[in-house]
Amino acid sequence: MKRIGSLLLSIALAFTLCVLPAAATEADPTLADTAFAAAQAAQQYGGAQSVQYALWQDGEIVLTGHVGDYSRTENRALTDDILYGIGSVSKMYTTAAVLKLAEAGKLELDAPVTRYLPDFTMADPRYQDITVRMLLNHSSGLAGSTMANGFLLNDPDTTATDTLLEELSTQRLKADPGAFSVYCNDGFTLAELVVEAVSGMEFDQYVQQTLLEPAGLADTYFPGGNFDTSRLAKTYYTTQDTQALPQETVGIHGTGGIYATASDLAAFGGMVFCEDTILNEDSRAATMADEYANGLWPEDDEDSVAYGLGWDSVHWYPFAYSGIQALAKGGDTIVYHSGLVVLPEYHMAAAVLSSGGVSTYNEMAASQILIAALGQQAVTVDQTPRTLPAAEKVEMPAELTQYSGLYGSSTQTVSILVSENGTMTAEGSPLSYYSDGSFRDEEQTMMVKFIEEDNGQVYCWQKAYSTLPGLGQLPTSSYAFMKLPDNPVSKAVQSAWDARSGKMYLALNLKYSNIVYTQALPAAGLATDSVNMPGYMVFDRMVDENYAEGAAIIPGLAGRDWQNITMTKKNSVEYLSTCGGLYVDSAAAESLFGGASSWSTIQADGYARWYQVGPSAAGKTMTVQLPEVGGFAVYDAAGTPVAASWAFGDTSVVLPEGGWVVFSGDPGSRFLLTLSQTEEN
Template structure:
C-alpha cells in the first residue's frame, strides 16, 4: 500500500517492498480515484432487476480519471464485480503494453501480489480437511529442517503463520521481484531464517509478515509431496476453471500480460518469486470464481473444494488472543488482511478483504458474505503524491458501497469522517514522551515546544526533516494531539505486562489516527513508532564499522532493485544517530530500491546486531539483523538472506 503507515507527504513511498505488503496499499489519506481508455466488453445481465448502472458509471469515471491523471505510472486497470453467482461488471481500461499500444482486455493478466495469500490460506485449509495439517500444531513438526536462533521458533503454528503473529522477521527480499524466473526462493528464505532470531514471541502480537506465507509454501510442499504452484493449480485453479491464472515459474508460452510501466518507462515481464506470499498472476474475472467459492462456503458449481468450516476459519477474527493489540480496528483473518474491513464496517457491512502489490501493480480483493457481493480490482501502481491516480482501496470501497446502496442493502453512503479539532485541554508532561521512535523504515523524533505542543521530524539520511509541513501538535479534550483541523492526530500509548517467558516488558508507541485506508469513510489507529532509549556507547569493534559501506554479492542482476538502481549496485551502510547512542543505523538499498530507509539495530555481540522494536500492524514489519563473518582478510556482512562484502573505496 503506497505509504502504508507513515504520513510523510514530502517524499513518495518506494513501490516494490512497500507494495508487497498487501496490508497498507489501500492508500494513505486516499482521495477517490482516476482513469482513461477502456475496452467495450459487454456486461453480463444482472441476476435481479438491479443492473448496478449507477455504480458502474461512477466506477468507470473514477478509473478513467486515474489513467488520465497519472499517465506516467498507471497504464492499465481491470475490475470485476460479482453478485451471487453472476459477474455484473467486468471491464479493462488502458493498455497492457504502452510500448506496443496493446489494449488491456478482460483476459489481460496482472500480478496481484499479496492477494495471493488468500490462496495460501485456502491450501492450508484443504490440507487440514485431508487430515494432513493441524493449524495449532507447531510448524516445525511438519518441517524438520526449519530452525531459528530463538528456541521459541518451535512454538510457531500454522495459525500464527497465516495470521501474521509468528514473530518471523518479515520479508526475505533477495531475488523476490525479478525480470526473469529465478527458482529456489522459498528454500533460500527458510535457510536464511536459521541465522536469525524471532522479533517477538509467537502469538504476542500481529504485524504484517510475508515470510509466514513463504513458510506455508514450504509446508504445502512437504505435506502434499508436490510443489506449491502445482498444488494450487490442481486443487484450486483447475477445479474453479481459472484458466487465466497461475504462477510464473518460467517464461509464459501464451496469455496476455500487463507489462510494468513506471515513470513513463515500460519494463519487461515482472516475475514474483515468493509464490504463496505474492506470486499469482490472474484476472479480476477469474478471481470472481474464487470469490464464489467463499460465498458458497467452499463449493463451486456444486463441487466441494474446501470445507465450509475451512472458509469460516479463514473469516474468523484471529486477534482475540493477542497480548499487544493497540489497533483493534484491524481484524486479521487467516490469509485475509481484515475480516471486518473498517471502510465497509462504517456502513454496517462485514467484508473480508485482502490487498497486495508487487514492484509495479496494486490490487484489492473483497468478499461480502452476507450480501453475496465480491469485487476485484488491479492495476498499475499510481504516484501517491498525485491527487488523481489509481488507488485500489479507495476505488474498491467506492464501488462496493455504491453497489450496496443501489441494491438497497444500505440506505446511503456513510458520512466521510469529519476533522474538526476539539477544544484544547491541559497537556500532560511530555518529558517521558520526547525522543526517537524507531520502526521498519524511518526513525521519527518527537520534540517538545515551549507552548506545550510537540513537533515531528523524520531522519532523511543526513538530518532531521520536519514532517507534515512543520506542523505542531497540541493536546485536545479527546486525549489526542492535533494540528488544527488536520486529518491526522497523534497520541502516546504505553503497553506493559509479562510475556509468555515471564519477562516484563514496557513499550511506548507513537500512535497515529486518521483516514489511513480507503476512501475516507472511517479512520484507523496504528502505532507508527516505538520509543528507544539511549544505551551505553558502541564498543570499539562496532565503532570501526561506522560510516562504512558493503555491496551485495548474491543478488541477481535481473532483479527489480538491481535493474532500477542508478549504478546497478546494491549496498548497505552503517552509521548512528547522535541523539541515540548505543544503536546502529542501517541503510540497506537492496531492501528499499534506493529510497532512504533506515532501521535502528542494537548489538547482540561483536559480530551480530538485532531487531529493536515490537510494533503491531505494519510499522514493525520487515525487520532484519546483521551478522559479520571473516573470509580471509575480508569482513563479510549478512543481512537476512543477502551477503555483502566491503565496498571498494
C-alpha cells in the same frame, strides 16, 4: 492496565488528494459508470499504466472493465483477458490450500510447524512454538522478508523459496510466537512449504488441483507455467519509461507469485469465501475471525488493517460502519498491484488489478464497485466522512514531557520533543495538546497519543482519516513508532559501528535476472549517530561489534521486516548480510581496466564482480560479449542505472565517470569487454 498519555507526531497522510475526472461526479451513476470512474481514480492517484476490474456476484462475473493502455509503444488493445501479477493476494490461495488440508484431516492449524517441516530450525528455541495458524495470521514472530532473489525478470527460479529453511536456520525471532500480528512474508513462504510437505505435491500443482480446477478458474497461472506470457500487462519502472520490462517472475509463489485476470481473482474470492464449493463453512468462518485481536493491538481498532487468516482486514471500511463484514487483501510486487474485497453475506467480490499504481487505491476502487452493486439491491453503505472526536486545546500536564525521546519503526527513527508549552514536535510542524489527551495538527486531520502497553513499551499511536474523491475514505488507527529503550554498549561496540557509518556495501548474491538491477544501484548503507542515537545503527540496535537487530516491537505494519545485520570479514574485506542478501564493502571493488580489451569471470563462489569507473575508462564505450548465462548492469555515480543487459538487451554503454559496473552469472561465466573512444555527435 494500559496507561494513556499524549504525544504528537508529525506524520504525513498516506494518500495524496487529486481531482477526480468529471465523469466520476455525475449524478446517479450506473454500476458500470461507477466502476469505470473508480478505476480511473485509482489509475490517476497511483500513476498506473493500466487498470482492470471485475465484479462477481451470486456465482458469476457480472461486470468487467478496464482503463489505460496495454503498452506505451505497441498497437494492442487492453482487454479483459489481460493478466496481471496479484502479488500478496496470492497469500489467500495459500490460506485456502492450508485449510483444504486441514479439512482433510492432514494437518492441524494449531500444531507446530515443525511437525510438518522437521528440517525447520532457527537460532532461537522459541521457533518450536510457531504454529501453522501463526503463519497465516502474521503472529509467528519471524523477522519478516528473506527474499533477496524473490523478484526476478523472465526467470521462474524459485531459489527464494527453496533456500528459506537454510536462511531461517541462522535467524532469531522478533517476539514470542503469538505475541502480536505484524505483517510477515516469510510466514507464507513457510506455509507454502507446509502445503508441499503435507500434500506430497508441488504447491502450484496442489492449488491447481484443489482450488483452481474445482472453481473453474482457467485464467490463473504461476511463473514458469504454460501460458501466453504476452497476455501479461506491460510494466515499466517509471512513468516516463517507454521500454517495457520483461515478465516479472516472483519466485515465492505462495507469498506473491500468482498471475490472474480480474475476473478470475474476483471469482476466486467469491467461490472460495462466499460459497461451499471449495471450503466448508467452518473454514471460511475461520479466515474471517479477529485474529489480530489475540495479541498486542491498539484499543481503538478503527483501522484499515485487522488481520484474519490471510486477510489484511476482516473489518474493511466503509462497510464496517454499516455492520457489513468486508474482507480485504491487497498485493504489491515491484510493478503490479492488486486489491480484492469480498462481502460474504451478500455473495459479492470485486477485484481491481493494475500495472503500476498502489494496491490500497485498487482496494478502495473495488469497494466503490461493491457499494454501487449493493445499491442496486437497496442496501446502503454509510460513507459519511468521519472526523476526529471533538476536543479543545487545553494546558498540557507537565508529566507528559517524559515522553520526549527517540522513537523508531522497522524502517526509520525519529526524535520526538514534548515541550512544556504543550506542543509535540517530530519532523514537521508542532502539534498542540487537546482535552482528550491527544496532540493534533492545526487542521485536526490527525491525532497522536503516547500509550504505555502491558509489555512495558511506550508507543506513539496515530489516528487519521484519509479521503480520496471518488474512492471514499479510509481510517488509520495504529502504533506508528515505539520509544526506543536506552541501549548502552561498550566503547568498542560503538566504535566498530561508527567506523562503518557512511560506507556503502555492494550486493554480491543477487541473480543476474534480479529486478533490482533495473531500479538503482543494489547496495546497502550504514549510518550511526553516537551523540543522538548511541547504541543504534539507524533503526537497528547494536548487539555486539558485528551484529545489529531490529528493535521495533510493533503490531500491524510499522514493525514489519526487521533488517537484522551481520558483519563478517574475510581476507581483510568486510561483508554485510541481511534478509538473505550478501554485500561487500565498495572499497574492495577494482577499477575497471581502461584498455582496449579485457574480461571478467564469475568465480566459483558465484558472487557478482564489481568495478568502479575510473578516469581511464570514463567516457569510453564499453561493448560486452555476454556469456550464455549472465548479465551486466552499469550505474552512474549517483546510482542511477544506465544499462541493464538482462532487462533491456543492452550490450554496449558509454561509461559514466565515477559510476559502477557489475557482472553477474553462473560460476565460470566470462564477459569479454571492449572499450573504445566514444564518437561525438
